[in-house]
Amino acid sequence: MLKSLLSAVALISLAACDAPATNSGSKTSTQENTHMSTITTKDGNQLYYKDWGPKDAQPIVFHHGWPLTSDDWDNQMLFFLSNGYRVVAFDRRGQGRSTQTDTGHDMDTFASDTADLVAALDLKNTVQIGHSTGGGVVARYVAQAEPGRVSKAVLIGAITPILGKTESNPTGIPLEVFDGFRKALIDNRSQYYLDLPSGPFYGFNRPGAEVSQGLIQNWWRQGMAGSAKAQLDTITAFSETDFTEDLKAITVPVLVLHGEDDQIVPVDETARRAVALLPNGSLKTYPGLPHGLFATHPDVVNADLLAFIRN
Numbered sequence: 251m252l253k254s255l256l257s258a259v260a261l262i263s264l265a266a267c268d269a270p271a272t273n274s275g276s277k278t279s280t281q282e283n284t285h286m287s288t289i290t291t292k293d294g295n296q297l298y299y300k301d302w303g304p305k306d307a308q309p310i311v312f313h314h315g316w317p318l319t320s321d322d323w324d325n326q327m328l329f330f331l332s333n334g335y336r337v338v339a340f341d342r343r344g345q346g347r348s349t350q351t352d353t354g355h356d357m358d359t360f361a362s363d364t365a366d367l368v369a370a371l372d373l374k375n376t377v378q379i380g381h382s383t384g385g386g387v388v389a390r391y392v393a394q395a396e397p398g399r400v401s402k403a404v405l406i407g408a409i410t411p412i413l414g415k416t417e418s419n420p421t422g423i424p425l426e427v428f429d430g431f432r433k434a435l436i437d438n439r440s441q442y443y444l445d446l447p448s449g450p451f452y453g454f455n456r457p458g459a460e461v462s463q464g465l466i467q468n469w470w471r472q473g474m475a476g477s478a479k480a481q482l483d484t485i486t487a488f489s490e491t492d493f494t495e496d497l498k499a500i501t502v503p504v505l506v507l508h509g510e511d512d513q514i515v516p517v518d519e520t521a522r523r524a525v526a527l528l529p530n531g532s533l534k535t536y537p538g539l540p541h542g543l544f545a546t547h548p549d550v551v552n553a554d555l556l557a558f559i560r561n
Contacts, residue, residue, distance in 0.1 A: 345475070351480070358390070381408070386410055423489070447470065500530075
């Protein structure tokens with residue numbers, strides 16, 4: 251009995267010696283199965299992205315709002331995928347599955363990151379679609395994009411041309427309002443990220459609104475996945491950046507979509523002014539629809555997006 255036990259131990263030891271060596275840097279089969287698609291930016295950060303559909307089809311690139319992730323576009327990505335397009339979306343730096351760096355949370359860097367992604371995937375003739383803060387990123391990127399990279403752009407509930415009140419924008423939202431955003435984030439980010447989607451973001455605070463707990467919870471999930479530092483810094487970027495010159499420089503067709511009951515980004519301060527600055531812009535507004543209109547009314551918005559892209 252003892253001899254058999256010792257023999258078994260010896261065999262196990264020999265098998266262990268013959269097995270390939272592993273270290274903390276190698277990937278197990280489980281790790282391989284959960285590997286995420288990323289590209290590396292100029293300053294060494296990793297951007298997580300989704301890239302679905304035929305690689306020879308026209309690409310549509312989606313830019314999410316604050317403080318969300320590429321998951322916010324799942325409905326639109328599936329819709330355009332079913333219509334034969336290549337669809338790409340990515341988590342902005344500091345958000346979701348991208349590097350939670352503590353630097354670079356400004357529009358110039360966001361635009362540079364977009365250029366890095368487009369170059370890495372060699373995307374051409376793209377349609378760039380951005381919501382809210384993502385709309386600002388689209389404006390800055392498209393204004394300076396390499397020739398042939400962009401054919402059209404869409405700004406949905408976008409912060410362009412400038413959201414906050416400054417000397418050059420005296421009718422903007424008082425900057426004290428954004429100080430309130432910062433305080434709420436610092437004091438209790440988790441509660442704040444329930445309150446925003448439960449109320450003004452989707453218009454669920456309006457009488458008779460059809461509230462979706464799924465949308466609220468998904469908003470919270472995306473927000474809490476990101477870096478609090480990145481989200482705090484981005485408040486300055488989306489409230490104080492002036493995109494006036496960017497809009498003037500964009501020559502490709504741009505569709506501006508905005509909910510007339512947008513309680514986060516007022517339509518009169520943004521969309522109506524933005525379209526006047528665009529050399530080749532068109533505006534469509536939606537009576538009664540909120541800031542997150544493409545999530546609350548995807549069928550309506552998707553149809554308008556498809557018509558614009560096809561025409």
